[in-house]
Amino acid sequence: MIDFKKANLDDLIAIQNISKLSFIETFAAINTPENIEKYLQESFSKDQLTIEISNPKSPFYLVYIDNKPIGYLKINLGDAQTEYFEEPTLEIQRIYVLQAFHGKKIGQLLLDEAIKIAKQLAVDFIWLGVWEENHRALHFYAKNGFITFDKHVFVLGDDKQTDLLMKLEIK
Numbered sequence: 001m002i003d004f005k006k007a008n009l010d011d012l013i014a015i016q017n018i019s020k021l022s023f024i025e026t027f028a029a030i031n032t033p034e035n036i037e038k039y040l041q042e043s044f045s046k047d048q049l050t051i052e053i054s055n056p057k058s059p060f061y062l063v064y065i066d067n068k069p070i071g072y073l074k075i076n077l078g079d080a081q082t083e084y085f086e087e088p089t090l091e092i093q094r095i096y097v098l099q100a101f102h103g104k105k106i107g108q109l110l111l112d113e114a115i116k117i118a119k120q121l122a123v124d125f126i127w128l129g130v131w132e133e134n135h136r137a138l139h140f141y142a143k144n145g146f147i148t149f150d151k152h153v154f155v156l157g158d159d160k161q162t163d164l165l166m167k168l169e170i171k
């Protein structure tokens, strides 16, 4: 049974667990252990996640299978977005689904929720940054109509990586 709900601070540990495990599953094989560890400690500490979850402009949405939290969506609205655009836009900062549950359309469910919110808010487009080596995610977003429009540097520990910026027109 699949459930889906907007998260709050009570979900901090579930979000922390999914964040860390999903990041390790996706990126540990192709990055140094030091860089991965530094990112996990900085980005997914309880303090950092508490700030993020408490921000009303950065809602999190959790997915459960049989009451177990297995994935989440984090979007950024307004000035919570990590890049500035003149047009009204919505950023998908993270869609994380635990590996054991990939290929079951959970990512699709989370993306569809972001698209629904983007339409309600009448933004011009949804955008996101995705690592150029994350082929599975690139394929997933391209399949859903996202196109690459720019790139920026993402620093993982001491490694400078390229994130592709992709967008989906909503208007």
Ligand SMILES: CC(C)(COP(=O)(O)OP(=O)(O)OC[C@H]1O[C@@H](n2cnc3c(N)ncnc32)[C@H](O)[C@@H]1OP(=O)(O)O)[C@@H](O)C(=O)NCCC(=O)NCCS
Residues within 6 Å of the ligand: 022, 026, 093, 094, 095, 096, 097, 098, 101, 102, 103, 104, 105, 106, 107, 108, 109, 130, 134, 135, 136, 137, 139, 140, 143
């Ligand atoms: C990217 C991600 C969100 C997709 O979630 P998901 O629940 O597996 O996606 P869905 O089941 O809705 O869709 C599966 C799609 O993923 C892609 N996909 C699945 N397996 C793949 C593989 N082995 N290689 C490449 N693409 C693959 C395909 O586009 C597939 O669609 P298809 O079945 O129609 O071909 C998920 O893989 C994930 O959380 N990855 C780890 C974290 C991450 O990289 N997040 C995105 C960057 S922030």
